[in-house]
Amino acid sequence: MKVIIDGIPIEVEPGTSILNAARQIGGDVVPPAMCYYSKLKDSGGKCRTCLVKVSKGSEKDPRPMPKLVASCRTAVMDGMEVQNITSPEVLEARKGIVEMLLINHPLDCPICDQAGECDLQNLAFDHGAVKTRYEFDRRTFEKIDIGDKIQLHMTRCILCYRCVFVADQITDHRIHGILNRGDHSEISTYIHAAVENDFSGNVIDVCPVGALTDKTFRFKNRVWFTKPVDAHRDCDHPGCNGKVALWYKGEEVLRVTARKDQYGEVEEFICNTCRFDTKKTADWVIEGPRKISHKSVISSNHYEFKPLPVVKTNPQLQGANKQQFERDTRL
Amino acid sequence: MARKLLLEHINVPGINTFDVYRSKGGYASVEKALKTMSPDDVVEEVKKSGLRGRGGAGFPTGMKWSFLAKPEGVARYLVCNADESEPGTFKDRYLMTYIPHLLIEGMIVASFALGAKTSYIYVRGEMMPQIRILEKAIAEAKNAGFLGKNILGSGYDLELYVQPGGGAYICGEETALLESLEGKRGNPRIKPPFPAIAGLYGCPTVVNNVESIAAVVPIINEGGDEYAKVGIGRSTGTKLISAGGNIKKPGVYEIDLGLPVEEFLYSDEYCGGIANGKRLKAVVAGGSSVPILPANLFFKTAKNEPRLMSYESLAEGGFVTGTMMGSGGFIAFDEDQCIVRNTWNFTRFYHHESCGQCSPCREGTGWMEKVLHRLENGHGTLSDMDLLVDVSKKIEGNTICPLGDAAAWPVASAIRHFRDEFEWHVTNASEAVVRNYGLAHYADPLDIKETA
Ligand code: SF4
Numbered sequence: 159m160k161v162i163i164d165g166i167p168i169e170v171e172p173g174t175s176i177l178n179a180a181r182q183i184g185g186d187v188v189p190p191a192m193c194y195y196s197k198l199k200d201s202g203g204k205c206r207t208c209l210v211k212v213s214k215g216s217e218k219d220p221r222p223m224p225k226l227v228a229s230c231r232t233a234v235m236d237g238m239e240v241q242n243i244t245s246p247e248v249l250e251a252r253k254g255i256v257e258m259l260l261i262n263h264p265l266d267c268p269i270c271d272q273a274g275e276c277d278l279q280n281l282a283f284d285h286g287a288v289k290t291r292y293e294f295d296r297r298t299f300e301k302i303d304i305g306d307k308i309q310l311h312m313t314r315c316i317l318c319y320r321c322v323f324v325a326d327q328i329t330d331h332r333i334h335g336i337l338n339r340g341d342h343s344e345i346s347t348y349i350h351a352a353v354e355n356d357f358s359g360n361v362i363d364v365c366p367v368g369a370l371t372d373k374t375f376r377f378k379n380r381v382w383f384t385k386p387v388d389a390h391r392d393c394d395h396p397g398c399n400g401k402v403a404l405w406y407k408g409e410e411v412l413r414v415t416a417r418k419d420q421y422g423e424v425e426e427f428i429c430n431t432c433r434f435d436t437k438k439t440a441d442w443v444i445e446g447p448r449k450i451s452h453k454s455v456i457s458s459n460h461y462e463f464k465p466l467p468v469v470k471t472n473p474q475l476q477g478a479n480k481q482q483f484e485r486d487t488r489l
Numbered sequence: 490m491a492r493k494l495l496l497e498h499i500n501v502p503g504i505n506t507f508d509v510y511r512s513k514g515g516y517a518s519v520e521k522a523l524k525t526m527s528p529d530d531v532v533e534e535v536k537k538s539g540l541r542g543r544g545g546a547g548f549p550t551g552m553k554w555s556f557l558a559k560p561e562g563v564a565r566y567l568v569c570n571a572d573e574s575e576p577g578t579f580k581d582r583y584l585m586t587y588i589p590h591l592l593i594e595g596m597i598v599a600s601f602a603l604g605a606k607t608s609y610i611y612v613r614g615e616m617m618p619q620i621r622i623l624e625k626a627i628a629e630a631k632n633a634g635f636l637g638k639n640i641l642g643s644g645y646d647l648e649l650y651v652q653p654g655g656g657a658y659i660c661g662e663e664t665a666l667l668e669s670l671e672g673k674r675g676n677p678r679i680k681p682p683f684p685a686i687a688g689l690y691g692c693p694t695v696v697n698n699v700e701s702i703a704a705v706v707p708i709i710n711e712g713g714d715e716y717a718k719v720g721i722g723r724s725t726g727t728k729l730i731s732a733g734g735n736i737k738k739p740g741v742y743e744i745d746l747g748l749p750v751e752e753f754l755y756s757d758e759y760c761g762g763i764a765n766g767k768r769l770k771a772v773v774a775g776g777s778s779v780p781i782l783p784a785n786l787f788f789k790t791a792k793n794e795p796r797l798m799s800y801e802s803l804a805e806g807g808f809v810t811g812t813m814m815g816s817g818g819f820i821a822f823d824e825d826q827c828i829v830r831n832t833w834n835f836t837r838f839y840h841h842e843s844c845g846q847c848s849p850c851r852e853g854t855g856w857m858e859k860v861l862h863r864l865e866n867g868h869g870t871l872s873d874m875d876l877l878v879d880v881s882k883k884i885e886g887n888t889i890c891p892l893g894d895a896a897a898w899p900v901a902s903a904i905r906h907f908r909d910e911f912e913w914h915v916t917n918a919s920e921a922v923v924r925n926y927g928l929a930h931y932a933d934p935l936d937i938k939e940t941a
């Protein structure tokens with residue numbers, strides 16, 4: 159099936175979502191995704207940051223779609239034409255979404271363990287406005303300990319539902335979920351029951367913000383002072399293959415996480431033993447330092463060569479996306 | 490007086506019981522459909538009738554039925570949406586309370602047309618009396634052989650169940666309703682797939698409003714063509730309107746679509762005019778989510794044609810100078826009502842009822858509510874109006890389900906038409922908390938003519 163995204167054609171399998179088609183193209187035409195997670199079935203459709211405009215439905219039915227659609231949950235059709243960064247309407251809507259996501263967010267990045275690898279931080283940096291127009295008290299919640307290894311700081315949550323899907327699909331049973339509705343919704347384990355499960359730690363990795371954090375790492379260090387190293391061990395848990403990233407500070411392993419790809423999604427889920435209980439170098443076979451994207455603050459001391467974004471080679475896109483182009487070329 | 494198709498016998502004592510209902514010609518449509526028609530014939534009649542969904546969106550019912558997927562060996566369901574909770578709308582409750590058998594009769598015919606063997610009526614949780622009434626009526630119908638196995642010897646089986654909801658407005662959205670019916674949290678589903686392909690328990694499902702299903706009864710009895718003769722243009726048939734607000738005679742009225750709004754509001758047969766000798770200021774024509782209109786735009790469209798109670802005429806002028814038929818929740822505001830307060834009240838409702846899945850609606854409704862609250866209480870600023878319009882635009886169209894739009898429209902339209910009143914709330918803050926802005930220039934044009 160052929161789709162055209164921001165003027166760039168690509169052939170994809172039937173059933174591919176627009177988002178995944180865009181990821182196959184790569185670069186700037188990939189819409190940001192805060193709730194979709196390719197490894198979690200049924201995820202996506204909620205945060206609305208990935209909205210795009212379908213200017214031509216398909217070869218058969220060329221009518222444009224009446225509203226912006228969530229690219230993560232809309233399948234491509236043959237001959238479909240999609241506008242992401244070439245549509246001012248999309249950029250405007252996305253700005254609105256970012257603003258909405260931030261109005262009740264505490265913006266406590268300076269004391270948040272997620273800072274530096276936070277999807278919301280990146281999103282706000284790329285698509286948000288400098289100032290807020292929100293002048294009211296922000297919603298707050300008490301912190302909740304979910305078991306002895308995980309802490310939930312609901313105030314930072316953007317309700318992407320990813321951790322709910324993890325519990326449903328990766329662990330053997332789910333005991334946490336969403337309580338209440340609207341902007342009083344909260345992730346909770348009912349009456350604070352602990353999440354006891356061999357795979358529960360994965361909720362930390364899928365959380366796009368700092369709402370679910372690793373208690374064994376809390377306040378230990380800023381992520382950009384730690385050095386990630388790929389390592390593996392012979393994990394005897396079925397379902398975990400022991401491939402992780404170790405985060406070093408000096409000689410010490412401060413934390414263990416799954417390996418994340420360029421979209422911040424884990425490559426493979428890992429078990430709690432690997433994550434929480436094996437924190438000595440001797441436990442691991444080291445593979446080598448982990449590649450960190452040039453965009454990440456973690457690599458701020460060693461800029462790598464920056465691959466040309468699609469915009470730079472396409473004059474048509476340059477005009478449509480002037481603002482970003484200027485910012486990128488200035489850097 | 491126009492002929493009533495749904496409420497003809499509403500005043501007959503005992504019409505809520507099977508025997509009286511039957512003696513007035515009830516269940517004739519079931520006999521006619523099951524004995525003389527094929528399911529496709531029934532669908533065809535409904536298509537001919539031009540009946541449009543009475544729950545709000547106004548989508549042609551016959552068309553919706555013909556979209557239903559019919560894979561071999563997979564169950565199909567008909568679900569009646571009786572989760573009526575739009576502020577201002579109370580027609581379905583009225584119908585279920587006083588003439589429950591009409592709904593059940595319609596359910597049987599509609600289920601037959603769709604080939605559903607099990608059907609549900611999903612009733613809003615607060616309507617406990619209506620749930621009991623329906624359950625009693627179902628038992629009576631079953632007793633008389635109109636439900637259960639081999640109905641009227643036709644070989645068609647149907648079980649009908651009443652399911653109480655948990656009392657959430659969002660469960661009136663059809664996919665949230667299905668989630669709730671399945672016993673899950675009532676979050677709207679992400680579409681596609683649409684319920685016609687994968688609905689209840691993953692099976693093809695049709696969800697229809699109470700009134701749409703009840704309307705199937707006269708359509709079958711009299712034929713689709715006859716039904717289509719009532720009404721005007723593409724707005725065929727009759728419609729139940731729940732009239733409320735500052736009118737002399739609030740209540741549920743059955744009108745022929747195409748009735749001039751002026752007649753509806755002032756004639757003694759319907760609303761009977763504005764109560765207490767006051768004058769009309771504004772109207773919400775179709776339930777809280779449709780755009781509010783000032784009196785002058787309500788009676789006459791921008792093209793200076795008289796407005797009629799029909800889908801097309803109410804929508805004349807789009808969102809700039811028009812509104813929508815919606816679910817038929819007609820609310821009239823007289824000169825003593827404060828538009829800012831009312832808008833805040835509506836927004837408070839949507840804020841409370843948002844399911845919280847998608848960010849624009851979850852955060853945006855709360856934000857608008859807070860800004861309006863501050864305006865109403867005299868702490869607003871002049872830039873708040875632009876902020877509200879902007880926030881409402883950021884919500885509208887960007888959400889999973891129509892609740893986001895429903896929350897955005899009343900705010901955007903109130904500011905569009907009543908901006909001076911909002912501004913007065915800022916510039917005369919201390920006065921605004923003790924008295925109302927009054928009629929201003931949106932006065933009811935009829936009364937002005939008389940006094941001039
Ligand atoms: S628009 Fe509102 S009610 Fe509808 S799915 Fe989104 S958050 Fe839920």
Ligand code: FES
Nearest residue numbers: 194203205206230
């Ligand atoms: S990533 Fe598509 S809606 Fe969140």
